[in-house]
Amino acid sequence: MSQNFKLYSQYYDLLYRDKNYQAEANYLHQLIKQYRPQSTELLELGSGTGKHAYLLAKLGYHTLGLERSAEMVEIANKTPMEHVAFKVADITDFQLNKSFDVALSLFHVISYLTDNDSLINTFKNVNRHLNQDGLFIFDVWHSPAVNFQVPEKRSKTLQDEHIHVTRHAAPVIDREHNIVEVNYEITVEDLKNGQKTTFGENHPMRHFSKPEIELLAYATGFEVLHAEEFLSKAPSSVETWGVCYILRKK
Ligand SMILES: C[S@@+](CC[C@H](N)C(=O)[O-])C[C@H]1O[C@@H](n2cnc3c(N)ncnc32)[C@H](O)[C@@H]1O
Incomplete structure (x- = not known):
């Protein structure tokens, strides 16, 4: 982390x-x-x-x-x-x-x-x-909301004058420990040259x-x-x- x-x-x-x-x-x-x-x-x-x-x-x-x-x-x-x-x-x-x-x-x-x-x-x-x-x-x-609503896959796309960002979030639910591991895949495009970089992030949330x-x-x-x-x-x-x-x- x-x-x-x-x-x-x-x-x-x-x-x-x-x-x-x-x-x-x-x-x-x-x-x-x-x-x-x-x-x-x-x-x-x-x-x-x-x-x-x-x-x-x-x-x-x-x-x-x-x-x-x-x-x-x-x-x-x-x-x-x-x-x-x-x-x-x-x-x-x-x-x-x-x-x-x-x-x-x-x-x-x-x-x-x-x-x-x-x-x-x-x-x-x-x-x-x-x-x-x-x-x-x-x-x-x-906890009551997380258990009731259950986290789902989500995507977010944003852009400013320099970069375009796409973020996909895929949750893995660990019910025994009250933890949701949110795995992000983030792609950043440099708008000047069109170059794309993709990287992963893992955020365990209790x-x-x-x-x-x-x-x-x-x-x-x-x-x-x-x-x-x-x-x-x-x-x-x-x-x-x-x-x-x-x-x-x-
Ligand atoms: C979702 S961000 C919230 C940042 C800010 N409070 C806001 O409202 O925009 C969570 C922040 O917690 C920090 N963080 C997580 N665990 C930490 C720790 N053990 N010690 C210091 N900072 C921590 C992360 O680096 C990150 O900046």
């Missing part, structure tokens, strides 16, 4: 250009105002190309993003801004000389942690780096039930304040692929 985002990072922003990061930043701002209004210092786990951090800075927050992919961090650092910083780090194993009011982990980053040790280490690390009553806000794949997150929270020094569908705020159900959890440090 360490190499996963190497090539992927170059096409990441194009693949997700329709994702409404502004609406997500506003949503997070609203959650922070509701559950810990005095918060300013944010730690973002798996910060990718930095979109949330920049938008949150415009809303008055200071963010340090931790991201395993050096390529993603390089893209994130292309537009430096006050109160926004990124560091190449593994969220399962980091040590910072700073504590934060809120930790965020967005767009299913926690679902990339498929084994219990990685999850427990990450949650404990986050807990250690939070101020009193600090929040941990993250979204994960929701999905979680509410009691599982409650147990994880309990074991790592958190309480679950609330859970809802990410962005829409609807109650979680078999229709809810991404559930947002708001945890508080005990």
Whole structure:
């Protein structure tokens, strides 16, 4: 998985250009105002190309993003801004000389942690780096929805002025471990010379039930304040692929 985002990072922003990061930043701002209004210092786990951090800075927050992919961090650092910083780090194993009011982990980053040790280490690390009553806000794949809807093959095609990208996703479902291995085949065509490059990516994703997150929270020094569908705020159900959890440090 360490190499996963190497090539992927170059096409990441194009693949997700329709994702409404502004609406997500506003949503997070609203959650922070509701559950810990005095918060300013944010730690973002798996910060990718930095979109949330920049938008949150415009809303008055200071963010340090931790991201395993050096390529993603390089893209994130292309537009430096006050109160926004990124560091190449593994969220399962980091040590910072700073504590934060809120930790965020967005767009299913926690679902990339498929084994219990990685999850427990990450949650404990986050807990250690939070101020009193600090929040941990993250979204994960929701087991009832994954089991009910069952992931299928999907394709996505996008183009900008430089490249044309086609991505086929073929899921392999491991029901015994709550993991869906998403195998991507990505073809990138350079529009200048018509040259095509095809490569594969494998993203094992774990999905979680509410009691599982409650147990994880309990074991790592958190309480679950609330859970809802990410962005829409609807109650979680078999229709809810991404559930947002708001945890508080005990
Ligand atoms: C789907 S992307 C989400 C990126 C960003 N949060 C966003 O919303 O655009 C998942 C990110 O998690 C990062 N990631 C996965 N496992 C990680 C780990 N153990 N430590 C640090 N980053 C990790 C990946 O490199 C990738 O950038």
